[in-house]
Amino acid sequence: MREEEFTRRAAENEATAEKLSCVKDVLAHMKSKGVSYGDILLFLSDPTTSVGFREDRYWGFFSNRANVRTVLDNWASSANSKAGRITVQEWAVNLVSSLVAREGNAITRRVKEIQGFRRLINADFARDFDLPSLHQTLTEHAPYTKSLLQAFATTARQRRKLAGVGRFASKVGSRTHEKYHAQRNKFIGSAVTTLLRACSQRNNYIGQVMGLYLYATGSLRQVISVVSHLGLSCSYQALVGTRSRHAEHSASDSSDSDYLPTHIPHHDPTPSSRAGILRTLSDVCRTTLRVRAQRPRLAENDELANIYDNINFMFKAAEQILGRKDSQENRTCATTFTLYKAPRDALRERLVWTVMNIVVQYGSKSFRAYKTEIFPMPAMEIDESSTTANAKMGYDTQSSDFQENIRIIFGDQLSMARVRAVTNTCVGHDDPANAYLNMAGAHGVLHMHWGDPLLGTQDPALLSFHNAVLNRKPVVLSSLPPYRTCHDLIFVSLYARILHCLELIAVMCNTREEALQSDHDVTGLQAPSSSAAHLLHPSSDSLGDIVYKNAVLFLRDTLLLRHFADCIKSGTSDHLVTVLKLWAIGFSPPLIHNLTHVWPRSLREVIMNNWLVNTTGNVDGFIPVDLLQEHLNFWIKVIYKAHGSNALWEWLEEISLCIEVLQQLATQINAELGLHQGTKHHAPDLTNDIWELMRSLHLHGVYTVESDRPGKGSVKPVPNVYSVGIHLLACPLADYNSMFCTMQK
Numbered sequence: 001m002r003e004e005e006f007t008r009r010a011a012e013n014e015a016t017a018e019k020l021s022c023v024k025d026v027l028a029h030m031k032s033k034g035v036s037y038g039d040i041l042l043f044l045s046d047p048t049t050s051v052g053f054r055e056d057r058y059w060g061f062f063s064n065r066a067n068v069r070t071v072l073d074n075w076a077s078s079a080n081s082k083a084g085r086i087t088v089q090e091w092a093v094n095l096v097s098s099l100v101a102r103e104g105n106a107i108t109r110r111v112k113e114i115q116g117f118r119r120l121i122n123a124d125f126a127r128d129f130d131l132p133s134l135h136q137t138l139t140e141h142a143p144y145t146k147s148l149l150q151a152f153a154t155t156a157r158q159r160r161k162l163a164g165v166g167r168f169a170s171k172v173g174s175r176t177h178e179k180y181h182a183q184r185n186k187f188i189g190s191a192v193t194t195l196l197r198a199c200s201q202r203n204n205y206i207g208q209v210m211g212l213y214l215y216a217t218g219s220l221r222q223v224i225s226v227v228s229h230l231g232l233s234c235s236y237q238a239l240v241g242t243r244s245r246h247a248e249h250s251a252s253d254s255s256d257s258d259y260l261p262t263h264i265p266h267h268d269p270t271p272s273s274r275a276g277i278l279r280t281l282s283d284v285c286r287t288t289l290r291v292r293a294q295r296p297r298l299a300e301n302d303e304l305a306n307i308y309d310n311i312n313f314m315f316k317a318a319e320q321i322l323g324r325k326d327s328q329e330n331r332t333c334a335t336t337f338t339l340y341k342a343p344r345d346a347l348r349e350r351l352v353w354t355v356m357n358i359v360v361q362y363g364s365k366s367f368r369a370y371k372t373e374i375f376p377m378p379a380m381e382i383d384e385s386s387t388t389a390n391a392k393m394g395y396d397t398q399s400s401d402f403q404e405n406i407r408i409i410f411g412d413q414l415s416m417a418r419v420r421a422v423t424n425t426c427v428g429h430d431d432p433a434n435a436y437l438n439m440a441g442a443h444g445v446l447h448m449h450w451g452d453p454l455l456g457t458q459d460p461a462l463l464s465f466h467n468a469v470l471n472r473k474p475v476v477l478s479s480l481p482p483y484r485t486c487h488d489l490i491f492v493s494l495y496a497r498i499l500h501c502l503e504l505i506a507v508m509c510n511t512r513e514e515a516l517q518s519d520h521d522v523t524g525l526q527a528p529s530s531s532a533a534h535l536l537h538p539s540s541d542s543l544g545d546i547v548y549k550n551a552v553l554f555l556r557d558t559l560l561l562r563h564f565a566d567c568i569k570s571g572t573s574d575h576l577v578t579v580l581k582l583w584a585i586g587f588s589p590p591l592i593h594n595l596t597h598v599w600p601r602s603l604r605e606v607i608m609n610n611w612l613v614n615t616t617g618n619v620d621g622f623i624p625v626d627l628l629q630e631h632l633n634f635w636i637k638v639i640y641k642a643h644g645s646n647a648l649w650e651w652l653e654e655i656s657l658c659i660e661v662l663q664q665l666a667t668q669i670n671a672e673l674g675l676h677q678g679t680k681h682h683a684p685d686l687t688n689d690i691w692e693l694m695r696s697l698h699l700h701g702v703y704t705v706e707s708d709r710p711g712k713g714s715v716k717p718v719p720n721v722y723s724v725g726i727h728l729l730a731c732p733l734a735d736y737n738s739m740f741c742t743m744q745k
Helices: 001-034 039-047 056-062 067-078 082-109 121-129 131-141 142-152 154-163 165-172 177-198 205-216 219-228 237-241 277-294 346-363 400-404 413-422 434-449 453-458 463-469 483-508 514-522 548-569 573-587 591-598 601-610 627-639 649-657 659-673 685-699 719-726 730-744
Strands: 304-315 328-339 375-378
Touching: 001 039, 039 056, 039 514, 056 067, 067 082, 067 328, 082 121, 082 131, 082 601, 121 205, 121 277, 121 659, 131 142, 131 177, 131 659, 142 177, 154 165, 165 514, 177 205, 205 237, 205 277, 205 659, 219 237, 237 277, 237 514, 277 328, 277 375, 277 649, 304 627, 328 649, 346 659, 375 659, 434 483, 434 573, 453 463, 463 483, 463 685, 483 548, 483 685, 573 591, 573 659, 591 601, 591 649, 627 649, 627 659, 649 659
Parallel strands: none
Antiparallel strands: 304 328, 328 375
16 A cells, blocks of 8 residues: 555656646746746736637636635745735735625615614614624625624634634533624624714614613713714714704693693604604604503403602702702603503412422412503603692593593502592592502511610510621611611521521421421411420410510511512412401501402402513512502613703603613613623522521520520510501591591582
8 A cells, every 4th residue: 555655646746747847848938939927827817818718717727726825825925025915915905895895885785774764763673673683684794894804803812712723622612612702793793883884874773772772871971972983872962853842742732731632643753863863762652652542442451550650850050050059850750551451341378388488498379470561651740749739640530531430540658648639539549559568567577576686685586686696787766777678687587587497396396297287387377286386386384485475476477578578579469468458457558448348349350460560571570560660760860861951851751751662772782782780680698697597596595485584574575466456446447437438428
């Protein structure tokens, strides 16, 4: 085999040498005839002069691409003369420039997806924005530009990393390698989009969306202007326009109190240089709201409800002069949303579930998820905190349409108090403000079980003692900290107590059945029925142990609070009603009376199906309806960043209409191009806090009956709010019944 290979190579070398000899003879003959090497190249490369030699040109040179590349590489290499090398390089640059220019012009003519003037300004203008897909489309139409930019942005090491050569071979196909590829594609796509905007002002769709994103995240005008001059977004003037309102908005239309005129004006959804993108989007959202409100109710999910709340702004004057000073403005924002299952014609086991949920999360019947469709309404120059202002909320109480149909309006406790003062003709207009009830429950538990911090280890079951064990900031009941601080302290104490009690039960129980039965006893709502029952139920030996009884009451109260919070998150309305019935005894909210005695069954089902809304469609994504408007108000304050003379309520009216579209756009771009902190946040690790509290509970024997505790004479019993509430119900019930009879008359 070696001899055959040697013979073959020798023959090839001999043929090559003979060919080179012939080439040299030909060159010598050309020189003798006065024909240069350039004359031959010009003749064969010019199709007009080399008629009849086309096959020679192709089969003799261009058919072998390797030879063509070798010749061009030799001409551009350092082995060639400097003048020849420069000439070839200049020709190559001009060729590439013409190819890239041709691709840019072709994209401008053919790719309509990146041209803003061809798109209608509506909610889908921002929702359909898919930057990776646009980048892929552009790079597919510009392969030479993509190759040029990739070469410009890639070092030798990066080429090896992308190709998986050498030590990078093991990373090919890994998540890190794919993420690196995707990140580089974003860089290339971003460069292409920026250059296309310089190629033609029509290629401005991505810039318009990025401008909306900057505005939606609260960027100031100066920031938007700087980014616009870099070609990454549209200008500030393109966003806000150069006039206050569209010409078709008449004075009567803009001052209409109900914002729902019988005539729906037609708005051109194409942005103009005067109107601006935001104003056009606001007008389209206004029209969508009107059409949706006036559409015939054909299905059970076509009915609408309203929620409104006040919004406060502090306008600061840069310089104090006559007629210009700092001022706080109070106005009202409202939102319309679709009702779920609202046809026009129309506790022990649960606490055990709460205990098991805590065990699963920290120790080692859900409502079907749906998405609530919401329609923000224009901000109104109404001070919602006053009674007279609530009379202007957009409903004519004397109209036949208002009197013949039920209007479901949600709001916080203050809003509903003002609504009742306005109507003052019927009973039952009480608002299920679950967010405020949750806060009231947390503050109630804190007040009941905080105790005297000076007792220290004499009463180790108090929340004040647990606050000291965790080394957290001091709490003063007369000036409570934020709700979240109270919430976290109460629940981390609950988790530690549940796990500590289960430890005691596991030690004392002999069988699995006994342990399961004792899990029911943890709730403190069942009579003793097992060998571990005395841990959580008073007996003749434990009647004098006030610390133990207070600890059991804390378990009951906080389990109810935790179950209420879990029911809101999961959308379990029937469980909410059960908790509210118990809380009605504690602080007498009138809502339960309306649910059980005032409202008819069909209306009661509508209320229970819609006092929680789900704006994401995710499981465990429900929030109280009053919190929905609070979230929208927060985004309005983030987005509305006008200062000085630009701080006009007219502009706030425009922005509030499209607040949901802008918020969704900000969330989408944060997810695609960065890290959206709102969804990437993880709950803090409570392991150390829980174990520290469990150690304290075990050390002081809080859930072990001890008749001779040190300092027991100083410990005061925690009142049972439900027993006390039952004895105090007589006077409130009498007052309510008297008012009911008076209003009926």
